[in-house]
Amino acid sequence: MDKTINQKAWFLVLPVFLVVAFSAVLPLMTVVNYSMQDTFGNNQFFWNGVGWFKELLDPSTDLGGRFLASLGRNLFFSLVILAIEVPLGIVVALSMPRDGWTVAACLVILALPLLIPWNVVGTIWQIFGRPDIGLLGYVLNAIGIEYNYVSNEIDAWVTVIVMDVWHWTSLVALLCYAGLKSIPEAYYQAAQIDGASRWAVFRAIQLPKMNRVLLIAVLLRFMDSFMIYTEPFVVTGGGPGNSTTFVSIELVKIALGQFDLGKAAALSLVYNLIILIVCWIFYTVMTNAGNDRKPQEGAA
């Protein structure tokens, strides 16, 4: 087959190429470059090879210890919020009305927390939880529950988790609701005729029909919570001590606080790699789930 060769097409690709180069490729390569070097300021750099990466994975060093500890906290945080937000989101979606004007009202109310900027969410909860002037903190202390997220680690964790649940459960609920809406009425009628209980309807119809949106919800929530920075930073600043210091907070401390560009670059590369791998796993699982379903779509 004869192909028309037209090199002019490259000019059309050029703008995108330039934008991607300056916005992604060059910064990333700069980070790769930094990760292999050490600096003591003055824009002087010294070659360090894979030294930083070795330190990162070794808990006995300062860098490794801080990284692995924050990574552990981050994973724990993600698991906890997923364990709360996914079931809660499903329950919210299931209890939403299926038609009528109340649907619109519910959707607007659910969407509200999603529309608030991260640092505003953080500020809201920071003030809300203060024992002296915050409604939540004051009331809790007044009824005899000692609560102070500035000094108590558990209180700090509870605050950060409740804040994330408040901010993001809506997303899971909205996704689940979309999944539920796509189930044809005949399924519910058939289940009624088959004498299915509420729970059986959920297990046999609703959950299987929701599993794809749930996968997307889990993916989005995992990614977001794994990269969380603004909200806990505004509320607790990573404290008390280091108890709510997540990977991104640690990263900013090293990069901008200590100006250890080499360490920070190595850390951010590993951080990036973890997210890429998790993304890839989710993507594979999702595409396979899609394949499983193809014959059915073709038949219907």
Add this chain to the structure above:
Amino acid sequence: MACIDLVDLAHSYGGNDAPQESFALKPVTMTWRQGGAYALLGPSGCGKTTLLNVISGIITPSRGKILFDGQDITPLSTQKRNIAQVFQFPVIYDTMTVGQNLAFPLKNRGVPKAEIDKRVAEIGRLLDLEPYLNRKATRLTADAKQKISLGRGLVRSDVAAVLFDEPLTVIDPELKWQLRSKLKALHRELDLTMIYVTHDQTEALTFADTVVVMHDGRVVQSGTPAELFDKPAHTFVGYFIGSPGMNIIPAEVRGREARIDGHVIALNRSYDNLPAGAKIEIGVRPEFVDAVAPAPGLLTAKIERVDDLGRIRFARTRLGDAKLAARAPAGFTSSDGTAGLKFDPSHVHVYADSLLVEGAA
């Protein structure tokens, strides 16, 4: 097993206070005997699905009662009615195997496991699903899925009636025949009352021993396929059933004669007491009108085209404003584009305001 009585049953989606003309299902009273195969036939929006859903309990009727074996079950929920329903699109539970799908209704009712296994095996054999019992139901073809939906109904031994809501819509034409014969065979074997909703007259006429024709929310005629064909009670039935449908032509009827354009057609019966002011029409099936060479004494019509259906040919003719289809016998050709029409008097019916009028002998 049950005989089903509908007593003055009606439904309106707009509530009971809506004017009766707007009812999706206008008041109907009829009896369906146990073990019968019934088809609800009518065009889209004629109320047939509403009637079906009222029987299955998905819709609570605005008025009237439904009796199963004389017992009023109108207030009972779908679960308690012992009916099975097959929907237009196959409903299967995705995560389950075919066997688990079949077992689902029994499991929900707390039937012991041994009994479930026995019934599932039995129904699997009956529906030729045996080889698939351990396979995921999602991967099967549409007709197998419809069989599973049916199986979920049949698996319950107490099922009173099986309702079908256009179950063959998504099935390939060739498999439609197979599945329909399977349904007929099951019907004979199990002695179940089956109610089949469709807008396809072939499906209805081949499946059912009694066809209930619905039009605009009303049951216009209920009878055997032969009755519907020979003696449509309503011009709609005549037109809707048969291909091509019945010829309906405005006419003046007096005694044993019908006049069209001043031309006289003989009738077998005498019609002396036709309601005054009513719209009078005669109806005759194309199969009982022959297109022959024009001759004196025959009604002459212009031929618009001739449809060759292979075994039989129909001449489409025009008679003033009215259109009329007539059988064109083998060897019939028209020299000048006109044909004489020869009516079979015993199959010419008279309709007043669309309703059949019985003449006197």
